[in-house]
Amino acid sequence: MTGTAASPTDTASVAADRGAVAEYALRLGDDALIAAQRWGEWISRAPELEEDVALGNIGLDELGQARSLLSFAGSILGRTEDELAYFRSDLEFRCCHLVALPRGDFADAVARLTVFAAYQLELYSALLSSTEPTIAAIAAKAVKEVRYHLEHGTSWTVRLGDGTPESKIRMTAALDRLWPYVAELFDTDDLEQQLVADGVAVDSSTLRDPAVGRITAILAEAGLELPSAPRVRGGGRVGRPSEHLGYLLAELQVLARQHPGATW
Amino acid sequence: MSESAGTANRLEREWPLWEVFVRPNRGLSHVHAGSLHAPDTEIALQNARDLYTRRGEGVSIWVVASTDIHASSPDEKDSLFTPANDKVYRHPTFYTASDGVPHL
Numbered sequence: 001m002t003g004t005a006a007s008p009t010d011t012a013s014v015a016a017d018r019g020a021v022a023e024y025a026l027r028l029g030d031d032a033l034i035a036a037q038r039w040g041e042w043i044s045r046a047p048e049l050e051e052d053v054a055l056g057n058i059g060l061d062e063l064g065q066a067r068s069l070l071s072f073a074g075s076i077l078g079r080t081e082d083e084l085a086y087f088r089s090d091l092e093f094r095c096c097h098l099v100a101l102p103r104g105d106f107a108d109a110v111a112r113l114t115v116f117a118a119y120q121l122e123l124y125s126a127l128l129s130s131t132e133p134t135i136a137a138i139a140a141k142a143v144k145e146v147r148y149h150l151e152h153g154t155s156w157t158v159r160l161g162d163g164t165p166e167s168k169i170r171m172t173a174a175l176d177r178l179w180p181y182v183a184e185l186f187d188t189d190d191l192e193q194q195l196v197a198d199g200v201a202v203d204s205s206t207l208r209d210p211a212v213g214r215i216t217a218i219l220a221e222a223g224l225e226l227p228s229a230p231r232v233r234g235g236g237r238v239g240r241p242s243e244h245l246g247y248l249l250a251e252l253q254v255l256a257r258q259h260p261g262a263t264w
Numbered sequence: 265m266s267e268s269a270g271t272a273n274r275l276e277r278e279w280p281l282w283e284v285f286v287r288p289n290r291g292l293s294h295v296h297a298g299s300l301h302a303p304d305t306e307i308a309l310q311n312a313r314d315l316y317t318r319r320g321e322g323v324s325i326w327v328v329a330s331t332d333i334h335a336s337s338p339d340e341k342d343s344l345f346t347p348a349n350d351k352v353y354r355h356p357t358f359y360t361a362s363d364g365v366p367h368l
Contacts, residue, residue, distance in 0.1 A: 048279055050279075054310065054311060063268070148313075
């Protein structure tokens with residue numbers, strides 16, 4: 001950009017950048033949206049009413065993040081948040097496989113909450129200095145929310161891991177089931193690297209050590225081992241969705257698709 | 265028989281009850297907000313945050329095990345509270361303001 005006037009090529013590259021920013025916002029927003037849907041499933045199914053409310057609130061926090069991120073992506077793509085949430089197929093979603101995993105038992109919920117919150121805390125903390133003001137602003141709000149999610153997940157991890165023999169067995173099994181899906185959170189690719197160079201995005205691979213460090217410390221307090229199960233392939237960020245995503249979307253989208261534009 | 269045993273078992277397994285006190289933004293003291301179930305103090309505080317401070321109601325939360333609250337009995341209402349009403353000098357309305365204190 002040393003010339004005095006912008007050439008058509010420059011304009012195109014700027015436009016491509018905005019497209020990449022939108023794609024990045026979709027990745028973050030879809031993670032939050034699908035996580036929110038799964039937390040919502042816990043209402044009436046947690047061990048006690050109080051925990052229904054706790055997980056429901058966590059879902060609402062994620063939903064708030066999803067709305068902000070999808071609105072932002074939509075402002076670039078010329079679509080509304082509802083169009084992005086309700087009228088894309090599973091192949092068009094950009095969420096990781098971890099958030100789409102079936103609900104499982106309460107130990108699965110605790111494992112997922114702890115691991116995903118540790119990742120999101122590192123992610124949003126790093127995005128506070130994003131050069132994209134909207135992303136930095138969303139991160140500033142979200143970082144406080146996910147810090148609480150991690151606190152809640154930590155409390156339960158310690159109680160189940162260091163509770164009864166039964167709770168320890170179930171917590172260990174839940175972590176083993178979850179672990180193959182954790183590596184995908186820290187995958188990076190060309191699109192992300194391009195935005196890292198612009199200062200918009202954070203390099204996901206740099207989040208691994210601090211996030212796994214947090215998780216390791218929590219598991220140590222709970223008397224649990226870090227699982228060592230090999231990773232699954234992933235691909236949620238590039239249109240190879242989890243096999244569970246389609247079923248989740250069917251429930252998430254049915255009302256909007258059957259009654260487009262419905263309000264109450 | 266089996267039903268009452270089941271109920272007892274359920275009650276035994278149920279998380280203990282906690283009373284929640286929230287200090288409002290513009291208040292000086294904690295006010296009783298309600299109660300909740302939780303397995304221990306730390307989770308009780310987290311649940312209290314979710315149930316009673318969702319709309320920014322407070323700046324501080326106390327939780328107290330309900331079993332640690334000792335309450336007066338409704339049967340003692342008369343002996344505890346009624347005498348206050350016929351001791352008129354305990355109420356500020358008993359006293360007249362002096363002429364020399366116009367702003368009282």
